[in-house]
Amino acid sequence: xxxxxxxxxxxxxxxxxxxxxxxxxxxxxxxxxxxxxxxxxxxxxxxxxxxxxxxxxxxxxxxxxxxxxxxxxxxxxxxxxxxxxxxxxxxxxxxxxxxxxxxxxxxxxxxxxxxxxxxxxxxxxxxxxxxxxxxxxxxxxxxxxxxxxxxxxxxxxxxxxxxxxxxxxxxxxxxxxxxxxxxxxxxxxxxxxxxxxxxxxxxxxxxxxxxxxxxxxxxxxxxxxxxxxxxxxxxxxxxxxxxxxxxxxxxxxxxxxxxxxxxxxxxxxxxxxxxxxxxxxxxxxxxxxxxxxxxxxxxxxxxxxxxxxxxxxxxxxxxxxxxxxxxxx
Amino acid sequence: xxxxxxxxxxxxxxxxxxxxxxxxxxxxxxxxxxxxxxxxxxxxxxxxxxxxxxxxxxxxxxxxxxxxxxxxxxxxxxxxxxxxxxxxxxxxxxxxxxxxxxxxxxxxxxxxxxxxxxxxxxxxxxxxxxxxxxxxxxxxxxxxxxxxxxxxxxxxxxxxxxxxxxxxxxxxxxxxxxxxxxxxxxxxxxxxxxxxxxxxxxxxxxxxxxxxxxxxxxxxxxxxxxxxxxxxxxxxxxxxxxxxxxxxxxxxxxxxxxxxxx
Numbered sequence: 001x002x003x004x005x006x007x008x009x010x011x012x013x014x015x016x017x018x019x020x021x022x023x024x025x026x027x028x029x030x031x032x033x034x035x036x037x038x039x040x041x042x043x044x045x046x047x048x049x050x051x052x053x054x055x056x057x058x059x060x061x062x063x064x065x066x067x068x069x070x071x072x073x074x075x076x077x078x079x080x081x082x083x084x085x086x087x088x089x090x091x092x093x094x095x096x097x098x099x100x101x102x103x104x105x106x107x108x109x110x111x112x113x114x115x116x117x118x119x120x121x122x123x124x125x126x127x128x129x130x131x132x133x134x135x136x137x138x139x140x141x142x143x144x145x146x147x148x149x150x151x152x153x154x155x156x157x158x159x160x161x162x163x164x165x166x167x168x169x170x171x172x173x174x175x176x177x178x179x180x181x182x183x184x185x186x187x188x189x190x191x192x193x194x195x196x197x198x199x200x201x202x203x204x205x206x207x208x209x210x211x212x213x214x215x216x217x218x219x220x221x222x223x224x225x226x227x228x229x230x231x232x233x234x235x236x237x238x239x240x241x242x243x244x245x246x247x248x249x250x251x252x253x254x255x256x257x258x259x260x261x262x263x264x265x266x267x268x269x270x271x272x273x274x275x276x277x278x279x280x281x282x283x284x285x286x287x288x289x290x291x292x293x294x295x296x297x298x299x300x301x302x303x304x305x306x307x308x309x310x311x312x313x314x315x316x317x318x319x320x321x322x323x324x325x326x327x328x329x
Numbered sequence: 330x331x332x333x334x335x336x337x338x339x340x341x342x343x344x345x346x347x348x349x350x351x352x353x354x355x356x357x358x359x360x361x362x363x364x365x366x367x368x369x370x371x372x373x374x375x376x377x378x379x380x381x382x383x384x385x386x387x388x389x390x391x392x393x394x395x396x397x398x399x400x401x402x403x404x405x406x407x408x409x410x411x412x413x414x415x416x417x418x419x420x421x422x423x424x425x426x427x428x429x430x431x432x433x434x435x436x437x438x439x440x441x442x443x444x445x446x447x448x449x450x451x452x453x454x455x456x457x458x459x460x461x462x463x464x465x466x467x468x469x470x471x472x473x474x475x476x477x478x479x480x481x482x483x484x485x486x487x488x489x490x491x492x493x494x495x496x497x498x499x500x501x502x503x504x505x506x507x508x509x510x511x512x513x514x515x516x517x518x519x520x521x522x523x524x525x526x527x528x529x530x531x532x533x534x535x536x537x538x539x540x541x542x543x544x545x546x547x548x549x550x551x552x553x554x555x556x557x558x559x560x561x562x563x564x565x566x567x568x569x570x571x572x573x574x575x576x577x578x579x580x581x582x583x584x585x586x587x588x589x590x591x
Contacts, residue, residue, distance in 0.1 A: 184452045190462065191451035195430060195438040203425035209387065210505055211413035211442035 025269050029179060036171050044171050045239075046280065051174035052235035054276030055181055057259035059229035061272070062185065064265050066194070067221030068201035069122060073130030074256050077107055077226045079137045079248035081233025086154035086243045087147060095158040096173065100234040107230025108223040115222035119215045134253035138245040153244025156237045174235045178272065181228060185267045188224075197221055251294075255279040258297050338365035338538040339400025341386075341509050346395030346405075348381055355381045356392065357564045363509070368531065368541040370551040373561035374584060382561065383544045386511055387419055388412050399509060413442055416508030420498040422517055426486040432497050433482040436469040439504030472504045476530055492523025496530060509540045516547045528554050552576070560584070 032051070036044045060074050084106060085099030092098075118129045141148050148154065159166045160173060188194045200207035200217035207217060237243045256279065263275030286293055341363040348356040355378045363369045373379045384390040385397060388409035397405045399415055407415065418439075426435045444465065450458025473479045476496055486494050495515055502510055515531070516524045524547065531554055534541065545551050551558060552572045560568040560581050568578045575581055 187454065188451050191458070192437075192441045192444040192446055192462070192465070193448065193451045195427075195434055196441050198429050199427040199435075199438050202427045202429070203421075205389075205409070206421065206425040206427075208409040209413060209417075209419050209421075210439060210501075211410050213408065213410040216410075 025182075028269055028273070029175075032175055033172075036168055041167065044167065046284070048171040048174050048239040049236065050273065050276045050280045051178045052232055052239045052276070053256075053259065053280050054272040055174070055178050055235055056229060056232035056256055057263055057275035057279070058181055058185065058267060058272045059225050059227075059232055060256045060260045061263060061265050061267055061275075062228055063221055063225040064260060065267060066197040066201060067218065067225065069221070070127045070257065071130040071225070072127050072250075072253050072257060073133035074225075074229045075248045075250070075252035076130075076133035076137050077110065077229035078233040078236065078252065078256075079141065079243075079245075080110055081107055081230030082237035082243040082248070083141065083148060083154070083233075084230065085234040085237045086149075086156050089156055089158050090154055091147070093158075095160050096156065096234060096238045097160050099156075100177070100231060100238075103230040103234040104227045107233075108227035110230070111222040111224075111226025112219050114226070115219045116215075119218045131250070131253070134250045137248045141245040141248075149244075151245065153242055153247075155242050157241060160238075170239050170241065174239050177231065177235055179269070181231065182267070182269045182272065189267075193220065251297075254297055255283075338540075339508070340364055341399050341540050341542070342397070343382070343385075344396040344398070346382070346385060346392040346397065348378075348385060348390060348392045355564050356385070358395070359561070359564070359566050360395075361559045361566055361569060363540045363542050364557070365508075365540050366535065366537045367556040368535060368543060368554055370555035370558040371542060371544045371561065372546075372548070372551055372558060376563075377561040378564040379544050379561050380513075381564075383511065383513055383542075386509075386542065387417070413505065417511060418502040418505045418507035418509070419511040420495065420502055420513060420515060422513040424486070424491070424494045424498055426494060426497060426501070428485060428487050431483050431485050432478065432489075433466065433469055433473065435486065435497060436472055436500050436504045437465050439472075439501035440465055440468060440506070442505060469500075469504055472500045475533075476500045476503075490523070492519045492526060495519065495523075495527065499530065499534075503534065508538065509542065510534070512541065512543045512545075514545055515543060516545060516550045524550055 032047070035047050039047070056074065056078055059077070060071055063069055063071050063074075081100075081103035084103035085096055088094050088099040088102055089096070114130075114133065118126060121129055142150060157166075160169050196207060196212050197217055197220060199210075200212060200214065204214050204217070208214065236247075240247075259275030259279040261275075262278040263271035266272065283293060343359060343361050345358045345360055346356055347354065347358055359378070359382060371379045371382065381390060385392050385405070388404070388407060388411075392405055395405065396403060399417070402415055404412060404415065404417075427438065430438065444461055446458040446461045449455060450461070470479065470482065473482055476499065478493070478496055478500055481489060481493060481497070486497060489497070495518075499510075499512070499515070512531075515527055519527060528550060531541065531543075543551065543554060555572060558568075558570065558572060558575045559566055560575060560578075562584050567584065568575060568581050570578065
């Protein structure tokens with residue numbers, strides 16, 4: 001795929017990614033598929049949550065890449081997807097097989113509902129507006145009353161396929177959905193709409209001159225991003241088997257942003273996994289570091305927000321310097 | 330390739346357009362027309378209002394008075410994104426190509442508005458979307474070949490010299506199948522060799538149904554390229570005519586006297 005900074009590097013056509021990259025993806029998927037066979041219950045659970053978080057990281061990465069915007073509020077859409085799934089199970093008795101598509105579709109609508117009034121904002125101002133979303137989440141959930149289960153939250157216990165080990169399903173569903181999301185996003189990059197969003201990100205006036213208003217670009221980027229975030233929420237609810245208000249706070253939103261920084265804004269499998277693993281495992285592994293964890297996160301957040309209105313270019317340059325311009329896994 | 334959608338090629342007309350910024354009038358009842366099959370130049374000394382008029386044509390500015398129309402269709406209240414649908418396309422003075430897309434993809438973006446594929450096609454390998462993408466790719470490649478840019482199709486714009494980037498912008502505009510092509514100082518930042526190439530390319534684009542409008546400082550380019558020229562000074566049109574008529578116009582000579590360009 002083309003890269004602004006690697007004109008001289010050999011590249012494949014837009015239709016087929018180069019062979020080594022495809023091999024890496026298949027190798028990664030193979031290793032992930034074997035985890036439950038070789039690792040214990042704790043690691044199977046943790047890697048499952050990592051993959052759900054990887055999808056969440058992709059949702060923030062998508063907005064950064066195709067909208068050129070930073071969100072500090074995606075925990076809102078994550079919570080929405082998670083509660084959608086839990087409520088669909090509790091009220092309708094349907095499994096995540098229905099809950100997840102419902103969450104993805106409703107999440108897109110919710111993304112538009114937020115993006116429309118905020119379409120004139122950008123940069124730090126939009127980031128602050130999204131932060132308001134994140135801050136509202138726990139209160140909103142408690143206001144919903146008994147349907148959302150209050151402080152204790154809700155269980156997501158119904159298996160997707162009855163009769164098969166639920167623990168395995170809680171691992172493999174995030175794996176399958178993560179692989180699918182990565183594949184769909186790779187396709188999107190080549191689509192008509194993908195070209196429009198990328199041009200609108202860099203030159204909104206050029207996109208307008210060719211028939212696509214800023215509002216269209218913003219709504220499209222937000223709808224897709226929010227839909228991915230809602231999907232990730234559904235996966236998190238299923239992988240962790242429970243949802244509660246305190247898993248969707250402002251820090252959750254900030255972690256997602258940090259995960260995006262760790263993934264270098266990549267929308268590929270390896271990058272997303274790195275971001276998802278970072279935000280899942282670092283708090284666990286470095287719990288002993290205590291106060292340093294939020295400081296590290298805060299520094300990473302400041303870095304991404306101060307990259308300014310068009311962080312994607314800076315990220316591209318960074319990636320080129322660190323990894324020879326490789327972007328999508 | 331470049332044919333307009335309509336059978337009868339329509340004129341782009343500006344009627345008594347006035348524009349002011351906070352009491353400062355930059356355009357005073359300007360009227361002029363731009364004809365299909367011709368390259369029309371818009372010139373004038375600095376501050377004459379040619380960029381303001383250009384911005385009224387693209388929709389960046391809305392004139393307080395007057396009418397801008399393409400055929401029977403009024404444009405003056407139309408936002409820029411809708412003007413694209415009406416058949417207007419443009420290039421930018423500061424190249425506005427997407428640095429992440431390669432040259433071919435930038436040109437494919439030019440015809441994105443003509444596409445019919447929906448959001449499902451964007452994510453899924455459906456036959457309709459695939460066929461449309463292949464068609465868009467072929468059409469974009471066609472435009473690149475016509476402009477002698479095919480060799481650059483798979484590089485990103487940042488690696489190209491300014492003249493080539495400008496031509497890619499023109500290719501992108503042409504790919505949208507416009508009825509009106511608006512060029513904002515196309516020779517800005519180009520060396521003489523690049524300017525000559527640009528002139529040849531633009532002359533090659535002339536077709537009976539296409540209106541080409543060029544705002545430009547470079548007098549040599551304007552005189553060689555244009556079939557007709559409108560001259561603005563202090564927000565008013567002071568002359569219109571062929572390059573030869575403009576060169577001989579006493580008012581124009583007076584305005585440009587001492588100007589190193591002419």
